[in-house]
Amino acid sequence: xxxxxxxxxxxxxxxxxxxxxxxxxxxxxxxxxxxxxxxxxxxxxxxxxxxxxxxxxxxxxxxxxxxxxxxxxxxxxxxxxxxxxxxxxxxxxxxxxxxxxxxxxxxxxxxxxxxxxxxxxxxxxxxxxxxxxxxxxxxxxxxxxxxxxxxxxxxxxxxxxxxxxxxxxxxxxxxxxxxxxxxxxxxxxxxxxxx
Amino acid sequence: xxxxxxxxxxxxxxxxxxxxxxxxxxxxxxxxxxxxxxxxxxxxxxxxxxxxxxxxxxxxxxxxxxxxxxxxxxxxxxxxxxxxxxxxxxxxxxxxxxxxxxxxxxxxxxxxxxxxxxxxxxxxxxxxxxxxxxxxxxxxxxxxxxxxxxxxxxxxxxxxxxxxxxx
Numbered sequence: 227x228x229x230x231x232x233x234x235x236x237x238x239x240x241x242x243x244x245x246x247x248x249x250x251x252x253x254x255x256x257x258x259x260x261x262x263x264x265x266x267x268x269x270x271x272x273x274x275x276x277x278x279x280x281x282x283x284x285x286x287x288x289x290x291x292x293x294x295x296x297x298x299x300x301x302x303x304x305x306x307x308x309x310x311x312x313x314x315x316x317x318x319x320x321x322x323x324x325x326x327x328x329x330x331x332x333x334x335x336x337x338x339x340x341x342x343x344x345x346x347x348x349x350x351x352x353x354x355x356x357x358x359x360x361x362x363x364x365x366x367x368x369x370x371x372x373x374x375x376x377x378x379x380x381x382x383x384x385x386x387x388x389x390x391x392x393x394x395x396x397x398x399x400x401x402x403x404x405x406x407x408x409x410x411x412x413x414x415x416x417x418x419x420x421x
Numbered sequence: 422x423x424x425x426x427x428x429x430x431x432x433x434x435x436x437x438x439x440x441x442x443x444x445x446x447x448x449x450x451x452x453x454x455x456x457x458x459x460x461x462x463x464x465x466x467x468x469x470x471x472x473x474x475x476x477x478x479x480x481x482x483x484x485x486x487x488x489x490x491x492x493x494x495x496x497x498x499x500x501x502x503x504x505x506x507x508x509x510x511x512x513x514x515x516x517x518x519x520x521x522x523x524x525x526x527x528x529x530x531x532x533x534x535x536x537x538x539x540x541x542x543x544x545x546x547x548x549x550x551x552x553x554x555x556x557x558x559x560x561x562x563x564x565x566x567x568x569x570x571x572x573x574x575x576x577x578x579x580x581x582x583x584x585x586x587x588x
Contacts, residue, residue, distance in 0.1 A: 363575065
């Protein structure tokens, strides 16, 4: 039986595939040039090359490994490079139960990351302590570090982690370059006893 | 020539008389209670005696009985004779106001961390322990979480509405 060659001879209709191409940022176009504001370009570049730092302590970490694998492939989102040094990374992904004794470690890792930095709490335990409502478990990592995106689930499916990651990308993309110098941000860090 | 529970019991009674009480054998595990001043004497005897030879401390832990006035805290020793493969269990009770018990670290080095853990969770004060500080919980913890007057749930949590949990 002949192999179908439709992919070769017919032009594919991709309009309903849900593929999103990155739009060029808003700006002024003319012949041979394009001008836009710097923070739009920076936001675009940053959001498409986030380096995640996985802080995986339990079952959510296994889901993250699936997310990193070829089937779900976090690398599609520009996060090919998972860093294992906080100094090189932009996004701290805390996945799993954080015991109270681990709390200072999470904070230390956060402090070692350079600005701008983002934090994602993956799973019920990292977000709120989850089922471990007990004396030894930190009731959500937002007690020690500020969190940008919470991913619900116990554990969340890789799709949920990807969705959370895209939310982070959205935040990164639209973040003002002045935000990290602002009073509000300083007050936020101050409330966690940082700086 | 295996070591039977009857032999162990008669040897202990011969040595210590009526001091050891509450003899029982649940599931064949010989269990008895010793006064807290006698815990080291009994452990030493069980260790040194040629025939008994309980030279391995399997476990050391605590239990809290809030309803037993004057003997709220219990320290349980599990001993193992590795040659005859026989085990015994010794319980020592203490009051909760002054939970002082002699340490077994001189006899068993393995008791070091087990006693730290028992101190960590029940607040049993092991007299003579070389390094009696918390081993599993955070150092800042100011209570003993396995004592029954403390609720299991984390008390620092504010987002949980008791109404939703029928409390």
